[in-house]
Amino acid sequence: MTLRVGAHTSIAGGVHNAVEEQREYSGNCGQIFSHSPQVWQDPNIEDENATQFREQSADNDIGPWVIHSSYLVNLCTPKDDLREKSIGSMQKEVDAADRLGIEYVNVHLGAHTGAGVEQGLDNAASALDELDVPEGVTVLVESDAGSGTKLGGDFEHLAAVLDRSEQDLEVCLDTAHAFAAGYDLSTPEGVNATIAEFDEVVGLDALACVHLNDSKHECGTNKDEHAHIGEGHIGDDGMGAFVNHEAIRDVPLVLETPSENGKSFAWNIDRVKELRA
Template sequence: MNVGAHVSISGSRVSSDTATPEYNDIRNAVDRQLAFGGNCGQIFTTSPQVWQQPEISDEAAQGFRELTAEKLEGPWVIHSAYLVNLCTPKDDLRQKSIDSMQAELDAADKLGIPYVNVHLGAHTGAGVGGGLDNAAEVIDELDVPEDVQILVESDAGSGTKLGGEFDHLAGIIERTDEEIGICIDTAHTLVAGNDLTTPEAVDETIQRFDDVVGLEYLEYIHLNDSKHDIGTHKDEHALIGEGYIGEDGIAAIINHPELRDLPYALETPTEDGKGFEWNIAKVKELREN
């Protein structure tokens, strides 16, 4: 099973097998993933709360690629900055979003990471159609490296944010010329109004996703339980099996024949002494051979 966590790259090199450690060393991600028991996962290349370009030395990038190939099994994904808004009608925010996304795509290419994950963002008055048109124009303006794919993440769907409905995901696929993929966040999917609490509900939701979007576009899953119930549009993740999706729902997701071979990245909280290591172990416990 390809399962891991969203790990930090912060700090100097955790291990001492490099001549020139650097602050926020990308190689830290591999060490931390292994410590948690993961074999794939997700990273930020910079702080997600500010407009900042990734700074990755050639040595660190090469080391990251080598460590990943040697010690991990599944693919990494870069999560774009939270400030990025593909749907915005505002020219200045649009350009900042383009510049940030291009930097992340270039970083993914340098690191040998196949995916860059991004939220559609909020249309802020442009309307659903206008927001999706804006997002498609931004994506089409990017120079996407040959071995990198943009993944649009499903959203909790609050306010004017897009991505909470499967129609939004289908709409961006239809509008862009780029061959994008989809990343489903299980907590977001639940609170956006889709039942994932029982095997029967999971089957129905997956079938509806296939009918509207197409399972061939689904490349990655953010596996999170939710602290809020179906249709609340409240984005707050819970420990695996201890939220509203629950053990039955999580087990149904990770063992579903259409989903079981996909990579899973956890964005679960650290609570009650339970962190990523506990959550990954819980996922493996719920996995059927």
């Protein structure tokens, strides 16, 4: 299967512009925000631009695409008002994905803020169950770095939500987050062990997407700060082993690497292609 690797791209000036930006990076899959992720806002998508996005993605064989939900969404929250806002925001995201022909909507579980792990997981599963997810769209629960009361850092959290929810959910594994949460991906042995544990706890059949990021911080620090591919604490050995692992070879890889030190998404996509044997 063709390597699917791309980047998180901007919809500034219209969602269709994300396709051209992806082409500039030489990516063939990708991720977008449907609006500013820092505020409660409806997706910013015009009908004409949605049509252009679908057509240009198909013409250039770019996909799958992922919509990343707002950073304000907290599915685990015990607060009724935040819960309702989160559910409403997610409903708008899955509807936007349907309009755009996008397969996935990605979401962090959020923080239980004192309600406790089990209650937080129950809250997340029941919140997701209130969504009317269009056919052809799948919600992905993303692994987390696990700081504070945030859930999703342990694979068991992801498995619990998939088990407790009535939705047909799948998972997005973020390599930097998993590393920060204590799963060592810096060596081939560590990669093998982590993927084996993911398979045992969650199941590789539920892995729909990977956020491929290196980490600026050491394993187990719970610090979420992304680095260029191969230039963080995961490094070339870990990244090379990960992207070449048999279980990962057909999974789309979406980069959320920084643009700094003269290196952009294009540099990181090229690096992934070089590491892929």
